[in-house]
Amino acid sequence: MLKEILKIIYSSGYFSNRDLAKQLNVTEEVIIDGINQLINMGYLKREAKKDMCPTSCTRCPYVQSCNKDIVETYQITEKGMSVI
Amino acid sequence: MGNRKIALVGNPNSGKTTLFNVLTGANQHVGNWPGVTVEKKEGKLRYQKNEYDVIDLPGIYSLGAFSEDEIVAMDYVLSDDADVIINVIDSSNIERNLYLTSQLLEMGKNLVIVLNMTDEAEKRNIKIDVFGLSKILGVPVISAVAHKGEGKNEIIKEVVNAILKKKTYDNPIKYNKNVLHHIEHIEEILKGKKIPYPIKWTSIKVVEGDSHVLKRLEESKIGKEAVEAIKDFHRFHSKDSFELEVVDSRYSFANSIAEATVSRPAKEVETITDKIDRIFINKYLGIPIFAIIMLVVFQVTFVIGEEILGGIAAFLIEGLGGLIEKLLMSVNSPEWLISFSINGIINGVGAVIEFVPLITVLYLMLGFLEDSGYMARAAFVWDNLMRKFGLQGRAFISMIIGFGCNVPGIMSARTMDNKKDRMITMFINPFMSCGAKIPIYTVFIAAFFPNHGALVLFSLYALGVIVALIMAKIFNNTLFKGESSYFIMELPPYRLPTIKNVLRNMWTNVSGFIVRAGTVIFAVVTVMWVLAVVPASAEPYSQDSLLGAIGSFLMPLFKPAGFGTWQESVALFAGIPAKEAVVGTLGMLYAGEYMEEGKALVDAIRENFTQLTSLSYMVMVLLYTPCAAVLGTIGKETKSIRWTVFIALYTFALGWAAAVTIYQVGSLLGFG
Ligand SMILES: Nc1nc2c(ncn2[C@@H]2O[C@H](COP(=O)(O)OP(=O)(O)O)[C@@H](O)[C@H]2O)c(=O)[nH]1
Numbered sequence: 049m050l051k052e053i054l055k056i057i058y059s060s061g062y063f064s065n066r067d068l069a070k071q072l073n074v075t076e077e078v079i080i081d082g083i084n085q086l087i088n089m090g091y092l093k094r095e096a097k098k099d100m101c102p103t104s105c106t107r108c109p110y111v112q113s114c115n116k117d118i119v120e121t122y123q124i125t126e127k128g129m130s131v132i
Numbered sequence: 133m134g135n136r137k138i139a140l141v142g143n144p145n146s147g148k149t150t151l152f153n154v155l156t157g158a159n160q161h162v163g164n165w166p167g168v169t170v171e172k173k174e175g176k177l178r179y180q181k182n183e184y185d186v187i188d189l190p191g192i193y194s195l196g197a198f199s200e201d202e203i204v205a206m207d208y209v210l211s212d213d214a215d216v217i218i219n220v221i222d223s224s225n226i227e228r229n230l231y232l233t234s235q236l237l238e239m240g241k242n243l244v245i246v247l248n249m250t251d252e253a254e255k256r257n258i259k260i261d262v263f264g265l266s267k268i269l270g271v272p273v274i275s276a277v278a279h280k281g282e283g284k285n286e287i288i289k290e291v292v293n294a295i296l297k298k299k300t301y302d303n304p305i306k307y308n309k310n311v312l313h314h315i316e317h318i319e320e321i322l323k324g325k326k327i328p329y330p331i332k333w334t335s336i337k338v339v340e341g342d343s344h345v346l347k348r349l350e351e352s353k354i355g356k357e358a359v360e361a362i363k364d365f366h367r368f369h370s371k372d373s374f375e376l377e378v379v380d381s382r383y384s385f386a387n388s389i390a391e392a393t394v395s396r397p398a399k400e401v402e403t404i405t406d407k408i409d410r411i412f413i414n415k416y417l418g419i420p421i422f423a424i425i426m427l428v429v430f431q432v433t434f435v436i437g438e439e440i441l442g443g444i445a446a447f448l449i450e451g452l453g454g455l456i457e458k459l460l461m462s463v464n465s466p467e468w469l470i471s472f473s474i475n476g477i478i479n480g481v482g483a484v485i486e487f488v489p490l491i492t493v494l495y496l497m498l499g500f501l502e503d504s505g506y507m508a509r510a511a512f513v514w515d516n517l518m519r520k521f522g523l524q525g526r527a528f529i530s531m532i533i534g535f536g537c538n539v540p541g542i543m544s545a546r547t548m549d550n551k552k553d554r555m556i557t558m559f560i561n562p563f564m565s566c567g568a569k570i571p572i573y574t575v576f577i578a579a580f581f582p583n584h585g586a587l588v589l590f591s592l593y594a595l596g597v598i599v600a601l602i603m604a605k606i607f608n609n610t611l612f613k614g615e616s617s618y619f620i621m622e623l624p625p626y627r628l629p630t631i632k633n634v635l636r637n638m639w640t641n642v643s644g645f646i647v648r649a650g651t652v653i654f655a656v657v658t659v660m661w662v663l664a665v666v667p668a669s670a671e672p673y674s675q676d677s678l679l680g681a682i683g684s685f686l687m688p689l690f691k692p693a694g695f696g697t698w699q700e701s702v703a704l705f706a707g708i709p710a711k712e713a714v715v716g717t718l719g720m721l722y723a724g725e726y727m728e729e730g731k732a733l734v735d736a737i738r739e740n741f742t743q744l745t746s747l748s749y750m751v752m753v754l755l756y757t758p759c760a761a762v763l764g765t766i767g768k769e770t771k772s773i774r775w776t777v778f779i780a781l782y783t784f785a786l787g788w789a790a791a792v793t794i795y796q797v798g799s800l801l802g803f804g
């Protein structure tokens with residue numbers, strides 16, 4: 049299953065737990081666990097959200113929009129690529 | 133002999149603690165597992181004159197080396213301290229729970245499965261073949277509703293029975309041949325050695341590369357030779373990803389069990405949102421759909437924010453101006469104070485404040501799109517396109533943020549590890565039309581394109597994006613060669629946006645806009661006003677003023693773009709400290725010039741521009757040198773004055789060239 053997850057998300061460039069669950073005929077929770085396992089084992093990397101605004105920015109009126117993230121991004125690691 | 137021991141293992145929230153309480157009653161105490169901060173709960177169960185120790189293990193999804201909880205649970209289960217393990221399963225989520233079950237079976241431990249939360253499962257119409265499950269696994273399986281005590285007696289009976297029988301199990305998981313071969317190889321190495329865990333299981337874990345097990349092996353006395361042999365094995369097979377194979381074998385097993393014994397109500401085969409989603413992220417339709425959505429957003433922004441609310445705001449500001457003027461006159465204020473208040477504040481800063489309703493409506497809608505999950509889709513379709521221009525998808529996030537303000541847009545490039553991606557993302561961000569430019573576009577639109585506002589605004593934003601993409605491609609082929617990172621985005625489920633999130637997003641942008649109007653814009657307009665009324669010998673607001681001199685000096689530069697008056701040139705100059713000041717300055721200067729006629733800014737603009745020059749002016753504003761705050765940010769982020777100067781100059785050149793082209797070509801075609 050994990051290998052398939054890697055292959056699917058690699059070829060489509062995106063993933064939704066819902067789609068993966070449907071394609072692999074498992075529940076979304078199983079997919080979520082699977083993704084976490086892939087991350088734990090170092091096949092997939094979740095992009096760390098760095099704290100973008102330094103403290104000197106707290107007076108900037110746009111400080112709140114600085115750290116917002118509208119989408120989670122992941123990277124398939126070298127190890128992950130070798131499986132694909 | 134001490135008491136027999138019963139341990140509870142299961143996913144978090146499967147009801148372990150509830151069952152633990154049911155079994156032990158008040159008879160329990162809480163401590164810690166040795167050496168770690170993980171809580172250890174122990175209690176006593178009395179049954180038929182016997183006493184049993186019950187241990188509640190931490191909740192986990194798998195047994196491995198990835199968290200303290202997992203290690204505590206794994207070590208405890210393997211220690212053989214417990215006579216029987218109760219695997220508590222949340223029936224409403226059984227598929228997920230079965231992975232842990234497969235690991236327990238892999239260990240061959242004496243097991244009793246409790247299907248807890250069967251009430252929940254029933255509610256959701258999930259049917260589990262309890263008998264079938266027990267038969268396939270060979271393990272006793274009991275249904276329960278722990279918080280109601282349902283199933284208690286049966287559980288106790290089966291558990292006691294299992295303790296008496298001392299059952300163990302053969303590992304039911306089927307590994308692929310290659311992996312199996314290596315497991316046997318490791319078993320060969322470990323044979324006869326004193327190891328802390330069962331040999332078969334240990335061999336699997338060694339092949340899997342479980343760091344905790346490997347560490348324990350090294351600590352135990354298996355001899356240097358064996359340790360080296362294992363290390364060699366891993367070194368030799370570092371590229372073989374056996375761990376993935378092993379984990380996948382467990383998933384195959386767990387999924388097949390679920391398939392055989394669990395049935396869920398047929399999901400609405402394909403919901404409407406699924407279908408819509410497929411279209412939204414379609415390779416060809418995704419971008420056009422995004423364009424249409426943005427066009428609608430702009431249209432609504434204009435109708436509600438400008439035509440309806442904008443008029444009210446303008447009316448209020450004008451009224452306020454009248455009041456202030458009367459008040460100042462009634463107390464015999466000096467002439468210059470009245471002039472400053474009316475021309476500088478009301479017509480200058482006020483011209484910017486007028487756009488608060490428009491900005492509010494725009495960011496309300498953008499926030500709605502963002503919170504609904506659509507923007508993640510937009511990021512994905514853009515990712516596909518942007519990759520062709522040598523940008524990576526996260527750049528789109530910076531661009532979206534840049535539509536609010538380029539400063540955080542540029543800051544957000546910090547999340548990128550790849551230097552090339554980061555630099556290009558920063559360098560093109562100024563082309564994302566920020567909120568501060570909206571007032572400029574809007575007054576020109578009101579003057580010359582009142583019926584096509586949304587389309588013109590949309591075209592300007594689109595032009596900004598197109599220029600950004602082209603520049604990205606150019607940078608990519610010249611200044612910053614190299615590979616981009618490849619990103620995968622998670623598309624979150626669609627959801628109804630929450631009012632709180634939408635309002636918060638709007639307020640961030642609107643309050644930023646207002647704060648800037650009251651501080652930076654106020655300061656810039658004040659400076660411009662002073663420059664416009666000195667020296668005393670010159671007619672205020674005229675070409676003879678200091679500001680007029682600056683404007684006249686700049687005028688030849690902008691002549692080829694069709695900007696014929698000194699006011700137009702000097703307003704662009706005022707836009708470098710802050711973009712809104714372009715409108716603020718024009719408002720102040722025209723108000724001063726047309727004081728007697730009492731002309732509105734829009735009328736004054738109509739008199740001084742043509743449709744064609746208004747277009748070239750807007751494009752100039754879109755592309756030319758970003759504001760001082762943005763340049764400062766670029767300086768800080770690149771730690772380079774040279775890059776900062778470069779950006780200030782190349783954007784200016786680009787904006788100028790575009791404005792000149794529009795004016796010259798337009799004139800040739802007879803639009804002048
Ligand atoms: N509907 C339902 N809820 C339960 C059942 N058993 C436990 N719960 C509830 O599930 C939640 C989590 O239970 P808890 O025992 O803390 O789970 P643990 O994390 O495994 O220890 C609590 O709110 C319990 O009241 C059950 O059989 N049915």
Ligand SMILES: [Mg+2]
Nearest residue numbers: 148149150191
């Ligand atoms: Mg608990």
